[in-house]
Amino acid sequence: MKCKISDIRPSDWVVVVYSLIVAVLILVARERVPNWGLFLLGHLACIGMVFLLAAWEPRTTQKWVRYLRDFDALFYIIGLFMMTTLLVHRVHPIDYDPQLISIDRSIGGIAILKWMESISHPVLTDISKVTWILYYPLPLLVGIPLYRRRDRSLFYELKLLYVLTWLVSYLGYFALPAEGPGYHQEAIGVAQPKWEETVVSASIKEGIDVMEGEARDTFPSGHVMIAAMTIMACFRYRLRKVAWIAVPFSLAVMWSTLYLRYHYLIDGLVGIGLVLLITWLGGLWFRRSREPVGVVVPEPTR
Numbered sequence: 001m002k003c004k005i006s007d008i009r010p011s012d013w014v015v016v017v018y019s020l021i022v023a024v025l026i027l028v029a030r031e032r033v034p035n036w037g038l039f040l041l042g043h044l045a046c047i048g049m050v051f052l053l054a055a056w057e058p059r060t061t062q063k064w065v066r067y068l069r070d071f072d073a074l075f076y077i078i079g080l081f082m083m084t085t086l087l088v089h090r091v092h093p094i095d096y097d098p099q100l101i102s103i104d105r106s107i108g109g110i111a112i113l114k115w116m117e118s119i120s121h122p123v124l125t126d127i128s129k130v131t132w133i134l135y136y137p138l139p140l141l142v143g144i145p146l147y148r149r150r151d152r153s154l155f156y157e158l159k160l161l162y163v164l165t166w167l168v169s170y171l172g173y174f175a176l177p178a179e180g181p182g183y184h185q186e187a188i189g190v191a192q193p194k195w196e197e198t199v200v201s202a203s204i205k206e207g208i209d210v211m212e213g214e215a216r217d218t219f220p221s222g223h224v225m226i227a228a229m230t231i232m233a234c235f236r237y238r239l240r241k242v243a244w245i246a247v248p249f250s251l252a253v254m255w256s257t258l259y260l261r262y263h264y265l266i267d268g269l270v271g272i273g274l275v276l277l278i279t280w281l282g283g284l285w286f287r288r289s290r291e292p293v294g295v296v297v298p299e300p301t302r
Contacts, residue, residue, distance in 0.1 A: 007054040008115050010282075011160040015050050015076050018167040021045040022080075024089070025174065029091040042083055046076055070147070073159060077166050086216035096176045098185050100219060100264045104181075104188075109265025113181060113190040116259045125193040128256040135223050135253045141246045142233040149173045157286045158233055164278045165229045169222035169271070177216030182261040192261045220271035221263040227253040228275040236279070 008016075023043045030036040053069040089095075104110050140163045144153040182192045227250035234243035257263040 004055075009054070009156060009160070010286055011073060011156070011163045012050045012054055014160065014163045015073075015080075016047050018080070018170070019046045019146045021171070022084075022174075025091045025237055029214075032093065033087065033090045041089060042079070043087045046080065049076075052291065068158075068224050070152075070155075073163050077163070080167070081168065083275075084170050084173060085107070085217065088216045092174055094179055095216065096219070097180070098187075099177045100176075100266055101181070101184060101187055102180055103266045104264045109264060110188050110190065112187065112258060112265060113204060114183055115138055117190050120193050120259075122194075124259070128193075128252075128259045130253040131249070132223065132256040132260060132262070135226060138230045138250060138253070140244065141249075142230055142237070142239055142242055144267055145239055146237060154237055156279055157283065158237070160280060160286050161233070161282045162226070163227060164282050165275060166222065168274060169217075169220055169225050172270075172274075173215070176219045178218035178264075179216060180218040180262050181264055185261070189282050190261065193259070194196050202299075210298045212223065219261055219267045220274060221257050221267040222271070224254050224263070224268040225275050226269040226274045229279070232275065232279055 020043075022041055026033055026036050026040050026043070033039060039075050053065070053072055057069040101110070104113075139158075141260055143155060143162075145151070148159055149155070181188050181190065184272070185191050230246050230250045233239065235244050239246070254268060257268060258265065
């Protein structure tokens with residue numbers, strides 16, 4: 001079963017290129033990476049899966065294969081993130097929190113964190129934590145309505161934009177590892193909201209710890225980037241009904257990153273800037289590519 005270049009979608013190429021970049025980083029830093037061969041194999045497996053599905057899906061009539069390929073990014077994004085949490089500080093063992101704190105002081109970020117500290121409340125803290133951990137379904141809120149359309153070309157464009165958003169944020173973690181303001185409370189003079197010891201809060205905290213691992217996933221803010229991309233998608237594709245849920249939830253996600261002291265203000269601002277760039281360049285790339293959907297790609301309604 002051969003895979004033709006024309007079978008590879010733009011979103012597939014993003015996964016392949018990202019995995020190759022990290023594979024090279026693993027090889028270069030292998031002396032600092034325990035079990036580096038397994039991490040290397042994991043990234044190569046992602047590449048292999050991309051080519052396997054690209055070759056298989058056009059040559060079968062089984063619907064589940066098409067669904068698997070159309071939503072394969074769910075597996076890549078989660079799998080690559082779990083490996084990223086363990087790799088970042090071994091590949092680049094420097095924390096850039098002092099530099100980010102300095103920038104935040106100069107742009108008013110620390111002042112905002114102090115204001116948020118003044119309005120802290122256990123209920124607001126729990127709501128913020130639930131919002132923060134549940135940001136993963138955001139792409140599905142806007143993606144599924146597009147997928148249900150007869151012409152799925154806009155769904156494939158949105159898939160490209162989301163994959164770019166996530167994997168660009170991952171590369172940012174490798175470039176500028178940082179722990180976040182919650183780990184530098186004395187330096188910034190702001191305490192992190194305290195957990196109320198309840199069954200719900202304990203479960204949420206455990207879920208966050210499992211997802212984050214040893215991550216230095218502060219700069220840029222992936223949460224802000226996905227939230228900003230979701231808001232952009234609601235307007236770009238005129239998803240008015242979905243917007244009533246997706247936009248407020250996305251804004252709540254952005255709020256939670258600062259309120260919970262998981263990110264500096266600069267993390268979010270740079271993230272939003274990257275989303276604007278990704279939307280522009282990703283849209284151009286998609287429209288100039290040949291998607292194997294058998295239709296002309298329409299311009300999204302502004």
